Amino acid sequence: MLNRADLHGSLSEPLLDTMNFLNEVAGRYPEAISFAPGRPYDEFFSTEQVFDHLRRYLKHLEDEGRSAGQIRSAIYQYGPTAGQIRELIAEALRIDEGIEVPAESIVVTVGAQEAMLLVVRALTSGPDDVLLVSSPCYVGVCGAARLLDVEVVPVIERADGLAPADVEEAVRIQLARGRRPRALYVIPDHSNPAGTTMTLAARRELLAVAARTGLTVLEDSPYRLVSPGAQLPTLKALDTGRVVVHLGSFAKTVFPGARVGFAVADQEVADATGRVGLLADELTKIKSMVTVNTSSLSQAVVAGALLSAGGGVTALNAGPAAHYGASMCLVLDHLDRRLPAARRDELGVTWNRPSGGFFLSVRVPFVADNAALIRSAEQFGVLWTPMSYFYPGPGGERAIRLSTSYLTEAEIAEGVARLADFIDVEAESRVRSTRLSDRRQ
Amino acid sequence: MLNRADLHGSLSEPLLDTMNFLNEVAGRYPEAISFAPGRPYDEFFSTEQVFDHLRRYLKHLEDEGRSAGQIRSAIYQYGPTAGQIRELIAEALRIDEGIEVPAESIVVTVGAQEAMLLVVRALTSGPDDVLLVSSPCYVGVCGAARLLDVEVVPVIERADGLAPADVEEAVRIQLARGRRPRALYVIPDHSNPAGTTMTLAARRELLAVAARTGLTVLEDSPYRLVSPGAQLPTLKALDTGRVVVHLGSFAKTVFPGARVGFAVADQEVADATGRVGLLADELTKIKSMVTVNTSSLSQAVVAGALLSAGGGVTALNAGPAAHYGASMCLVLDHLDRRLPAARRDELGVTWNRPSGGFFLSVRVPFVADNAALIRSAEQFGVLWTPMSYFYPGPGGERAIRLSTSYLTEAEIAEGVARLADFIDVEAESRVRSTRLSDRRQ
Numbered sequence: 001m002l003n004r005a006d007l008h009g010s011l012s013e014p015l016l017d018t019m020n021f022l023n024e025v026a027g028r029y030p031e032a033i034s035f036a037p038g039r040p041y042d043e044f045f046s047t048e049q050v051f052d053h054l055r056r057y058l059k060h061l062e063d064e065g066r067s068a069g070q071i072r073s074a075i076y077q078y079g080p081t082a083g084q085i086r087e088l089i090a091e092a093l094r095i096d097e098g099i100e101v102p103a104e105s106i107v108v109t110v111g112a113q114e115a116m117l118l119v120v121r122a123l124t125s126g127p128d129d130v131l132l133v134s135s136p137c138y139v140g141v142c143g144a145a146r147l148l149d150v151e152v153v154p155v156i157e158r159a160d161g162l163a164p165a166d167v168e169e170a171v172r173i174q175l176a177r178g179r180r181p182r183a184l185y186v187i188p189d190h191s192n193p194a195g196t197t198m199t200l201a202a203r204r205e206l207l208a209v210a211a212r213t214g215l216t217v218l219e220d221s222p223y224r225l226v227s228p229g230a231q232l233p234t235l236k237a238l239d240t241g242r243v244v245v246h247l248g249s250f251a252k253t254v255f256p257g258a259r260v261g262f263a264v265a266d267q268e269v270a271d272a273t274g275r276v277g278l279l280a281d282e283l284t285k286i287k288s289m290v291t292v293n294t295s296s297l298s299q300a301v302v303a304g305a306l307l308s309a310g311g312g313v314t315a316l317n318a319g320p321a322a323h324y325g326a327s328m329c330l331v332l333d334h335l336d337r338r339l340p341a342a343r344r345d346e347l348g349v350t351w352n353r354p355s356g357g358f359f360l361s362v363r364v365p366f367v368a369d370n371a372a373l374i375r376s377a378e379q380f381g382v383l384w385t386p387m388s389y390f391y392p393g394p395g396g397e398r399a400i401r402l403s404t405s406y407l408t409e410a411e412i413a414e415g416v417a418r419l420a421d422f423i424d425v426e427a428e429s430r431v432r433s434t435r436l437s438d439r440r441q
Numbered sequence: 442m443l444n445r446a447d448l449h450g451s452l453s454e455p456l457l458d459t460m461n462f463l464n465e466v467a468g469r470y471p472e473a474i475s476f477a478p479g480r481p482y483d484e485f486f487s488t489e490q491v492f493d494h495l496r497r498y499l500k501h502l503e504d505e506g507r508s509a510g511q512i513r514s515a516i517y518q519y520g521p522t523a524g525q526i527r528e529l530i531a532e533a534l535r536i537d538e539g540i541e542v543p544a545e546s547i548v549v550t551v552g553a554q555e556a557m558l559l560v561v562r563a564l565t566s567g568p569d570d571v572l573l574v575s576s577p578c579y580v581g582v583c584g585a586a587r588l589l590d591v592e593v594v595p596v597i598e599r600a601d602g603l604a605p606a607d608v609e610e611a612v613r614i615q616l617a618r619g620r621r622p623r624a625l626y627v628i629p630d631h632s633n634p635a636g637t638t639m640t641l642a643a644r645r646e647l648l649a650v651a652a653r654t655g656l657t658v659l660e661d662s663p664y665r666l667v668s669p670g671a672q673l674p675t676l677k678a679l680d681t682g683r684v685v686v687h688l689g690s691f692a693k694t695v696f697p698g699a700r701v702g703f704a705v706a707d708q709e710v711a712d713a714t715g716r717v718g719l720l721a722d723e724l725t726k727i728k729s730m731v732t733v734n735t736s737s738l739s740q741a742v743v744a745g746a747l748l749s750a751g752g753g754v755t756a757l758n759a760g761p762a763a764h765y766g767a768s769m770c771l772v773l774d775h776l777d778r779r780l781p782a783a784r785r786d787e788l789g790v791t792w793n794r795p796s797g798g799f800f801l802s803v804r805v806p807f808v809a810d811n812a813a814l815i816r817s818a819e820q821f822g823v824l825w826t827p828m829s830y831f832y833p834g835p836g837g838e839r840a841i842r843l844s845t846s847y848l849t850e851a852e853i854a855e856g857v858a859r860l861a862d863f864i865d866v867e868a869e870s871r872v873r874s875t876r877l878s879d880r881r882q
Contacts, residue, residue: 002657004712006623007723008566016726042510045517047499050738051492058488069483076486078697110551110700110732117731121588125449143730147562148589182447216443256519257737259551271445282448285457289584290558291551295736296698297491 010146015139018389021370025377033415034383035402038192038358040226040252041327044320053304054297060307075300079293082284083108085303088311089248089262095312096225098237099246105266107283108294112220112249112261116185117144117290118283119218119245119263123182124150132170132184134162136390138192138220141185153181154392159352161198162186164205171213183216183245188235190223190357193390193401197355200232207235210243216267220247225313226405227356228325242267245279252358253313253320254305258298321356324405328354330412331404335362338420347427358405361387366426368400375422382418451587456580459830462811466818474856475824476843479633479799481667481693482768485761494745495738501748516741520734523725524549526744529752530689530703536753537666539678540687546707548724549735553661553690553702557626558585558731559724560659560686560704564623565591573611573625575603577831579633579661582626594622595833600793602639603627605646612654624657624686629676631664631798634831634842638796641673648676651684657708661688666754667846668797669766683708686720693799694754694761695746699739762797765846769795771853772845776803779861788868799846802828807867809841816863823859 004011026034061071074084083089086103093099109115120131120141131145135154145152155162155170167184174181186206188198198206210217219235236246246264254260265279287293309316332353339349348365366372368386376382385403387396407415445452463477502512515525524530527544534540550556561572561582572586576595586593596603596611608625615622627647629639639647651658660676677687687705695701706720728734750757773794780790789806807813809827817823826844828837848856 001709001711001717002720004710004723006566007563007710008727010730011563011723011726016729039518042514042517045513047509047513047516050495050516054491068488072486072488073483074698075488075491076483076696076698077480078692110736113733114731122448122452125447140730140733147727147730251519255517257515257517257734259732259734259736268442269445269448270442276442279443282445282452285452286449286588288457289451289581289588290555291700291732292554292581293698293700295551295700295739297738297742298736301738 008147009149010143013143013146015143015389018370018386019139022385025373026383029377029381029383032377032381032383033407033411033418035404035407035415035419036383036385037406038403039406040256041320041323041406044323045255049305050301053301053308056304056307057300060303075296079296079299081288081293082106082280083262083294083299084296085299088303088306091311092306092313093248093264095310096314097234099234099264101264101266105264105278105280107263107265107280107287108299109261109263109287110291110294111251111259112222112247113140113144114287114291115247115261115263116141116218117147118286119183119247119265120144120150121148121286122279122282123216124148128178128180129182130174130179132167132181132215133392134186134191135392136193136387136396137185137392138187139390141218141220142392151179152392155184156395157191157194157196159196161188161191161196161202162206164202164209167206167215168209168213171215181213181215183218184210185218185220187220187222189221189231190227190354190359192223192357193359193361193385193387195352195354195357195360197232203232203235203238207238207241207243211241215243217244218247219244222249222252223357225317226252226321226324226358228321229355231356236264250302253317254302258301260294260298260302324358325356327404327407327412328356328360330409331360331402331416334413334416335420338416339423343424347424347431349423349427358403360402360404361399362402362423363399364423364427365398366430367397369397372426375426380418380422382415382422384419449588450590451584454584454587456584456830459811459827460580463826466814467824470818470822470824473818473822473824474848474852474859476845476848476856476860477824477826478847479844480847481697482761482764482847485764486696490746491742494742494749497745497748498741501744516737520737520740522729522734523547523721524703524735524740525737526740529744529747532752533747533754534689534705536751537755538675540675540705542705542707546705546719546721548704548706548721548728549740550702550704550728551732551735552692552700553663553688554581554585555728555732556688556702556704557582557659558588559727560688560706561585561591561624562589562727563720563723564657565589569619569621570623571615571620573608573622573656574833575627575632576833577634577828577837578626578833579628580831582659582661583833592620593833596625597836598632598635598637600637602629602632602637602643603647605643605650608647608656609650609654612656622654622656624659625651626659626661628661628663630662630672631668631795631800633664633798634800634802634826634828636793636795636798636801638673644673644676644679648679648682648684652682656684658685659688660685663690663693664798666758667693667762667765667799669762670796672797677705691743694758695743699742701735701739701743765799766797768845768848768853769797769801771850772801772843772857775854775857776861779857780864784865788865788872790864790868799844801843801845802840803843803864804840805864805868806839807871808838810838813867816867821859821863823856823863825860
């Protein structure tokens with residue numbers, strides 16, 4: 001028998017246990033309405049699309065002049081490690097985001113998760129190298145860092161997202177500790193978990209901070225193209241100094257099961273002989289030791305989906321983006337109705353109003369921990385995620401994350417009603433006990 | 442601009458440069474016949490099969506009683522991290538290999554490469570933990586270890602593969618150095634690169650050594666089911682003490698582009714509270730930080746392929762296995778004809794006679810390095826892989842690896858003729874210069 005204590009430390013991460021706990025709770029209360037999983041909505045997808053997309057990509061290869069044998073090899077064989085649909089992704093970035101990069105700067109990955117692992121691995125080389133992350137933070141990047149024994153340093157997010165001055169201060173503190181802050185991970189738009197969006201001014205300032213401090217910014221962008229209306233420019237679109245590695249995903253825009261993401265890494269890298277290549281080449285080398293290539297089928301289906309909509313994601317996702325926007329509004333409307341301003345002021349409850357994405361944060365006056373989650377599931381039939389799960393250190397004890405992406409209108413209405421009841425009861429008992437202790441004093 | 446020296450050490454691996462060199466040489470001499478790439482033969486594959494396999498798997502889900510919505514979700518959504526075709530893989534292992542394991546002990550991975558990374562990561566937790574590898578060794582496992590900063594200790598293979606006594610001795614030496622040998626990587630059948638196969642007695646003895654020393658054996662098995670005739674039992678089939686993690690791949694048996702492999706990890710793991718789980722559960726946690734899931738499409742197509750052949754790989758691969766066996770024989774026949782026994786004795790050239798797999802080793806009396814490879818390409822129009830590439834330390838300087846999997850009969854005949862000429866000329870000049878220096882003495 002093996003001993004957990006002999007296995008890698010990442011396996012003892014409390015985070016893994018909390019995520020398991022969440023799954024267990026969901027399994028124990030199948031009738032509960034869950035605002036926990038950040039899954040996309042299934043209804044825009046039909047299984048038959050897969051066949052159509054695949055056909056379309058094969059046709060595209062044929063139209064490009066490839067022979068039947070070449071097309072067979074493109075599907076059958078080990079493909080190029082950096083990916084076989086890089087040109088199509090470069091074109092989509094141009095159409096959707098105004099990002100102009102050569103295809104050679106793109107590495108196609110098994111979801112954005114693999115891209116995070118590759119970038120964190122490439123940029124860190126010793127025990128002094130640290131990764132800054134906006135906090136609360138997407139758990140995947142912390143997991144990747146933990147797996148590679150890279151220390152994660154949280155930079156606390158404000159109501160309007162990461163503040164560049166906080167980043168600069170964090171760099172200063174880490175340098176003073178003898179650490180090398182190598183990169184900063186951030187979701188500038190509709191962040192997971194908090195639902196914050198950085199202002200245009202903050203974006204420009206963050207790029208200036210990165211340039212001053214030598215930090216590489218890892219910009220994750222999964223929710224932009226499933227959000228309604230015009231978006232602010234990505235950091236990458238503003239990045240004249242090549243300080244940004246842009247991470248992309250087709251998980252929300254095409255489908256999660258395909259597992260296709262990518263990194264845009266157009267940074268130049270000089271070796272000891274002075275030869276200059278791209279960071280993308282280095283990521284490709286690392287990928288050859290992780291997954292070798294990304295599934296040719298998955299790449300083909302994603303490519304077919306892009307081709308079906310003129311090459312961009314925006315047109316492909318007009319319907320879903322409107323839907324997700326409406327779901328977010330619906331959750332906010334029901335919250336407003338169920339916990340009107342006067343009542344929530346009395347209780348000390350607040351939430352933010354994301355303009356897109358899958359998540360919002362609710363601040364509550366009680367500790368929203370696993371015990372609270374069980375009370376919520378058992379007595380009120382509603383699930384959510386404790387925000388504390390997303391803090392690499394302490395924090396988020398009195399906040400919850402709500403996902404708005406996965407539920408139907410009816411589920412949202414009923415779920416918010418249940419949630420409001422839960423919050424009301426928990427907060428009220430808190431208010432009462434505070435009054436009681438005030439009187440006793 | 443970034444500096445290579447600031448990036449992770451694995452990126453400075455000489456191996457990566459040598460592999461690039463090989464690709465460059467292949468690009469520079471497109472007319473050369475190449476015995477270098479270990480790719481499967483395309484001709485058994487047709488692109489249309491992908492559609493059929495996918496249909497068949499969808500039908501299978503329907504026959505199992507899943508609703509249209511459930512089938513859609515199975516393809517569309519994030520799937521279970523451990524994989525969605527574990528039952529089918531367990532059944533295939535039973536049919537093909539007589540390996541009886543519960544589906545829960547299987548983790549589906551993005552090729553065997555990801556499985557290697559997961560297992561090496563799970564089993565190592567500090568700077569003293571080392572990985573033993575049979576040497577010469579498949580480069581993928583050394584790459585994964587390097588990426589995780591895990592030290593690799595080579596155990597030199599004999600003509601009939603890894604010798605258990607050598608493994609035990611390596612463990613002893615490492616313990617004396619203050620190291621913890623945690624695992625041993627080996628391809629017992631038709632190894633890559635050397636083409637060796639361990640005897641049944643050696644297999645049993647290796648399991649005894651592992652049990653005595655607490656070593657976990659990572660058994661990689663990519664070439665068994667593409668080899669003709671009956672195979673010896675896998676280590677896993679003989680493994681009554683659960684010391685073997687079996688790594689599997691559908692890259693050669695279904696198709697490489699699908700990127701589907703798996704680990705069988707039925708080892709029990711106890712945590713500090715005494716709760717016991719499976720190593721597979723730990724690998725699944727690590728996978729959640731690497732790729733989240735394996736492509737649902739790729740899993741579906743592999744499952745469909747298995748279902749098309751009664752659930753096992755053996756029936757599916759009867760044709761390819763016979764073909765690969767014939768290709769190996771053809772290479773050996775042509776070598777025998779082009780370098781007959783008397784001549785090769787004179788020159789000091791030998792090779793092994795693998796009963797299956799994709800590779801054989803040729804020992805030559807000259808240094809078979811990159812310079813020799815360029816002479817071979819330029820003057821003789823034939824490519825091969827220097828065996829030294831596959832040694833984690835020194836070794837293999839006077840040996841070459843030949844791949845037999847990818848070429849047609851005509852290419853094999855012509856390629857071996859060119860190769861024999863190259864070897865003859867190189868070895869002859871070596872023999873002559875030795876005679877000359879003998880006369881001078």
